[in-house]
Amino acid sequence: SQTIHQWPATLVQPVGSPLSLECTVEGTSNPNLYWYRQAAGRGLQLLFYSVGIGQISSEVPQNLSASRPQDRQFILSSKKLLLSDSGFYLCAWSEWTSDTQYFGPGTRLTVL
Amino acid sequence: AQKITQTQPGMFVQEKEAVTLDCTYDTSDQSYGLFWYKQPSSGEMIFLIYQGSYDEQNATEGRYSLNFQKARKSANLVISASQLGDSAMYFCAMREGRGYSTLTFGKGTMLLVSP
Numbered sequence: 001s002q003t004i005h006q007w008p009a010t011l012v013q014p015v016g017s018p019l020s021l022e023c024t025v026e027g028t029s030n031p032n033l034y035w036y037r038q039a040a041g042r043g044l045q046l047l048f049y050s051v052g053i054g055q056i057s058s059e060v061p062q063n064l065s066a067s068r069p070q071d072r073q074f075i076l077s078s079k080k081l082l083l084s085d086s087g088f089y090l091c092a093w094s095e096w097t098s099d100t101q102y103f104g105p106g107t108r109l110t111v112l
Numbered sequence: 113a114q115k116i117t118q119t120q121p122g123m124f125v126q127e128k129e130a131v132t133l134d135c136t137y138d139t140s141d142q143s144y145g146l147f148w149y150k151q152p153s154s155g156e157m158i159f160l161i162y163q164g165s166y167d168e169q170n171a172t173e174g175r176y177s178l179n180f181q182k183a184r185k186s187a188n189l190v191i192s193a194s195q196l197g198d199s200a201m202y203f204c205a206m207r208e209g210r211g212y213s214t215l216t217f218g219k220g221t222m223l224l225v226s227p
Contacts, residue, residue, distance in 0.1 A: 034214070042219065043203060043217045043219040044157075044203070044217040046215070049214055058212070062204060075162070088155055090155075090157060092157070099145050099207045099215070100147065100159055100162055101215060102159060103149075103157035103159075104156070105155065106155040108155070
């Protein structure tokens with residue numbers, strides 16, 4: 001069966017510091033991968049998605065970037081965090097033949 | 113205009129009763145898909161149920177069913193025999209068009225189940 005991992009689970013970072021969140025999927029090949037952000041009490045905002053290694057589409061221009069160095073690895077990064085980057089970051093995957101997305105446990109980021 | 117509208121910020125239901133969570137959508141595509149996800153306090157988004165625009169029967173998964181009314185562009189989630197563990201945020205989402213596409217989520221409905 002497929003599983004999706006995210007780490008860290010919780011992160012507190014100062015403004016201006018770098019960020020690296022990692023997401024990995026097991027049990028499938030060539031998945032579509034997604035990064036979402038959820039502000040407190042709000043819905044999900046799609047940040048990036050990827051249909052293959054090195055292929056990244058950005059939905060919202062911002063302070064963040066994404067990379068997919070391996071088939072089942074998706075990384076969300078920032079060179080300098082802003083206060084507005086605080087939120088709950090969710091990674092998701094789907095089969096390339098399906099629309100149903102399955103989510104990881106999330107990373108709660110607080111920027112102080 | 114919002115693609116997915118969930119008009120109920122919060123809903124209350126007693127244990128063992130049924131509850132309906134509303135979702136309306138806006139699309140001009142003929143082919144689309146509708147999803148419901150549950151988000152408990154732990155934060156993880158859990159996939160519940162899917163309905164394709166060409167599916168003639170309403171989708172069902174255990175205690176969850178999707179009341180799909182295409183002409184009204186609504187895709188309400190019905191939870192039968194509510195349990196305390198059903199207390200969570202519920203999100204409706206839509207995929208537009210054929211083939212690969214991203215999902216658009218509504219703002220969610222908070223469901224509280226009381227004993």
